[in-house]
Amino acid sequence: MSVINPAASVVEIRGAVKHYRAPEGHLVRALDGLDLSVGANEFVTLLGPSGCGKTTLLRTISGFEQLDDGELLIQGRPMNRVPPHLRPVHTVFQSYALFPHMSIGDNVGYALDVRGVGKSEKRQRVGQALELVGLAGMERRKPGQLSGGQQQRVALARAIVDRPALLLLDEPLSALDRQLRQAMQRELKNLQHELGIAFVFVTHDQEEALTMSDRIVVLNGGHIQQIGAPADIYHRPANAFVAGFIGESNLFEARVVGLRDGITELSDSQGDLLRVRHPGLALGQQVQLMLRPEQFHLQCPGEGFAALEGQLEQLLFIGRDFELLLRTRNGRMVKAVLRDAAQHGVQGLRPGDSLQLWYGLEAAHLIPGGA
Template sequence: MTVFPQSVAPVVEIKAAVKHYRAPEGHLVRALDGIDLVVGANEFITLLGPSGCGKTTLLRTISGFEQLDAGQLLIQGRPMNDVPPHRRPVHTVFQSYALFPHMSVGENVGYALDIQGVGKAQKRQRVGEVLELVGLAGMERRKPGQLSGGQQQRVALARAVVDRPALLLLDEPLSALDRQMRQSMQRELKNLQHELGIAFVFVTHDQEEALTMSDRIVVLNGGHIQQIGTPAQVYDRPANPFVAGFIGESNLFDTHVTACDDGIAFLMDSQGDLLQVQAGNLQAGGYAQVLLRPEQFHLDRPGDDYVALQGRVEQTVFIGKDFEVLLRTGRGKPVKAVVRDASRLAQQRLHPGSELQLWYAREAAHVMAGRA
């Protein structure tokens, strides 16, 4: 089987990219506001963010369907600002598969090779290789209407990579699939990217998809990059409250540092609840925002470095191996926790209305810059 070659230099370099749109009211909106991004060889990058954050605009500027108003775009070291889409070593897979209904699977996949004038024998070999790669070997003669949604998605992917682009762009290609098929295709896409040895840039608003598939995640909001990092980095150590709130579930506390002693910072949040975290660079009199993920809480104290939040249980939901608990502290702060109790003995302790302590490790609390 042919292995597609990897580039040595970065596949994509974007420098100070700016893109404006004119709103219906007449004013200019900056969809991209000074974006800098580098995509490495054989890297799976996900652009993640809410609707209107700039992720699709960024993807379209890479593909050439949108032109930058300012900044520079390079693909494999070559300036691309003025290069039309069909001359860029890039292919895009869209939400709609855009297959030719009157053509067979093999004809759809080999269409780009026909345009390039590839000989019949070589075309047949390459189409066969890529169909085998996406799990559709032997289906060359079927029409798109004879395929399931997941199979049509695979045909679209095969067509996009058969002529060996340097980069594959994917604009929410799994959004039309049901949950089970999406999860299956997530694994297949990641395996396909590894087999092909080319860079993928994937657009989604689904955080689970981004965390599952990516080498790095680019979190966007308002035309700005909020954070770039591995899935673990953006989940465990978000750069700011937006990232913390957008990726995963979070408990955020706006706090004032009341004291620091022996490496421990003592904080009071805006509602009067007391917290403790590792001091780090915190100083008494300063402000900080503290993130605690629901799964970081425990029903019993696991060790000396754990401190408690105390309150009253408002709601408990059993979700298989875990309990999802909504606690309200004495000061009125809602806190969400996901706790495990294999023996189910926790059910009495988690009864709505009961008093409860939730324990967390000081080092587990993630501290971000706060405001006065």
């Protein structure tokens, strides 16, 4: 499923299997024959619900967990039995795990002390690492004298000072408030490009994954559901799980009931009629379609659009956007998100009003293997 050339891969995982024994006594496969490549200078995010295997996968790369089966290579070298401290990898955890009694400089340089790096080189490399994360000149401060965001930067500096081939990040921003988290997202992405090394990032935040990643790996039940660029994952989900997990979506189970003039007519499971432009469908075929909430319009933009009709169930203002819930004539709830620019047509609406939501005939995504 990976598009990365294995010859250029920093990490290559083949047929990874990892079991855990549940409290009830049975075995649970956290990783079930998983394959993944991570390329040089690539930002890859592992994304999925709790228990999907993303943290287990990260821990097997770092060496804190051992695979039950399969092969792990880092820079082309087998790593299955190599202990964590001998792998060219560092991990940044959600908890910063800084030594409170040590200065920032000593915290950052701890790994260099362990490796026996001389004082002069250590001082230089600690200074460079702190400068990269925007903390130059703070070597003598203690962790307790820094804000949460600054402590996170110290943890990053400590992870990069030893110049690893790969940096693993296990939900490192989840403890930060929203504004600081967004600022740190930008800094992390810039830092990754400056360092020129691969990042493997674990998060439960979909927006974070879509914003920061070169590729997203969507996991569920120990299996990879889809690997791709953020835009591909969002607009062209590989299956119903990805469509439902990434962002918000309206999913329609439907049957083809008409084909004419290049337009396909479908009747969904509740009897509502959909019109789309999807060549290759046949009469009677069962399909599954996805329409994202932001693909709807309150007024028809022109030719090539169709409408869903019903009554307005709910109208919410959510910052820049308006969120609408439409109850179709057959009782289906459809969510639409309209940009603030459409407010002149939205503010006069009231629950119970008759409404049409317009969508492009080519906007609906056909879920592969759906229905």
